[in-house]
Amino acid sequence: MGPGAAAKYGAVAVIVRSLTSALDDYPHTGNTNYGNNPKIPAAAISTIAANKLSELLKSKVAQPVQFYLKDNCQMLPDVLSYNVVGEIKGTENNNKYITIGGHLDSWDLAEGAHDDGTGVMQSAEVLRIFKALSYKPKNNIRAVFFMNEENGHKGGTKYAELAAQNHENHIAAIETDEGGFTPRGFSFDGVNPALVQKVNVQWKKLLEPYEVDHLIPGGSGTDIEPLKSQVPSVILIGFRPDSQRYFDIHHTPNDIFENVNKRELELGAASIASLVYLIDQHGLSL
Numbered sequence: 001m002g003p004g005a006a007a008k009y010g011a012v013a014v015i016v017r018s019l020t021s022a023l024d025d026y027p028h029t030g031n032t033n034y035g036n037n038p039k040i041p042a043a044a045i046s047t048i049a050a051n052k053l054s055e056l057l058k059s060k061v062a063q064p065v066q067f068y069l070k071d072n073c074q075m076l077p078d079v080l081s082y083n084v085v086g087e088i089k090g091t092e093n094n095n096k097y098i099t100i101g102g103h104l105d106s107w108d109l110a111e112g113a114h115d116d117g118t119g120v121m122q123s124a125e126v127l128r129i130f131k132a133l134s135y136k137p138k139n140n141i142r143a144v145f146f147m148n149e150e151n152g153h154k155g156g157t158k159y160a161e162l163a164a165q166n167h168e169n170h171i172a173a174i175e176t177d178e179g180g181f182t183p184r185g186f187s188f189d190g191v192n193p194a195l196v197q198k199v200n201v202q203w204k205k206l207l208e209p210y211e212v213d214h215l216i217p218g219g220s221g222t223d224i225e226p227l228k229s230q231v232p233s234v235i236l237i238g239f240r241p242d243s244q245r246y247f248d249i250h251h252t253p254n255d256i257f258e259n260v261n262k263r264e265l266e267l268g269a270a271s272i273a274s275l276v277y278l279i280d281q282h283g284l285s286l
C-alpha cells in the first residue's frame with residue numbers, strides 16, 4: 001500500500017526496504033496495491049542496499065543524494081492454465097472430500113522452492129504415504145496443486161466454484177504454503193473455539209511425540225479461502241511449520257531447492273498425513 005499512499009503526497013517513486021530480518025543482498029518482491037491512487041513506480045531493495053542508502057541520506061558529504069531507478073516490470077495478459085488434482089477414492093463416503101493443497105506458481109525472480117514447491121510436494125506425498133501403507137481412506141482424499149496463488153488466486157477461486165457446482169462435500173481442506181520447514185502444528189480458520197478445544201483434548205497427545213501438537217485458532221491459506229463462502233461445511237486448516245527463516249528467502253532469488261531440508265520437508269508431509277488420517281477416521285465436528 002506504500003506507493004499509493006506516498007503518491008498522494010507527491011512522491012514520484014517508492015523504494016521499499018525488503019521485509020526481512022536477514023541482512024543480505026536479496027531484494028524481496030511481492031504485491032503492490034495502489035487502490036485508487038496514481039501508479040508510481042515501486043521497487044524493493046535488499047536490506048544491505050537499504051542500509052547503504054540510509055547512510056548516504058544521513059551523510060553530510062554525499063548531499064544531494066541521487067537515485068537512479070530503471071523499472072522494466074510489466075503485467076502480461078492472462079493465459080489459460082490449470083489446477084492439477086490427484087485423488088484417492090474413499091471406500092465409504094463417495095461424495096466427501098478431504099483436500100491438501102499447495103500452489104504451482106511462483107514469483108518470476110525465484111525458483112519458488114519453499115513458496116510453494118514444498119507445499120505441492122507435501123500434498124502429493126500425503127497420497128503416496130497412504131498408498132505405501134495400503135491405507136484405504138473412508139473419504140476421498142485429494143491433493144490439489146493450485147495455479148495462480150501469487151497473482152490473484154484464480155485457481156483457488158475456480159476450485160471452490162467447481163466444488164460448489166459439483167455438490168462436493170468437503171469435510172476439511174488443508175493448505176501448506178508457509179515453507180517446508182520443521183512442522184509445529186496446524187491452525188483452524190474461523191471455527192468454533194470449542195472445536196479447537198475438542199481437537200486438543202482428543203488429538204494433541206497423539207501428535208505430541210513428534211512436536212507437531214500446536215493446534216490453535218488462526219489462518220489457513222489463500223488457495224482454500226474461497227471454499228469458505230462456497231462450501232459452508234468445510235473446515236479450513238493451515239499447516240504451520242517453524243517459519244522463523246521463511247522471510248529470509250520468501251519471494252527472493254534465494255528461494256531455491258538447495259535451501260530445502262529434506263528431513264524437515266518429509267516430517268511436514270508425515271504430520272499432514274497424520275492429521276488427514278485422524279480426520280478421515282474420526283471426522284471433524286463437535
Ligand SMILES: [Zn+2]
Binds near residue numbers: 103116149
Ligand atoms: Zn505461497
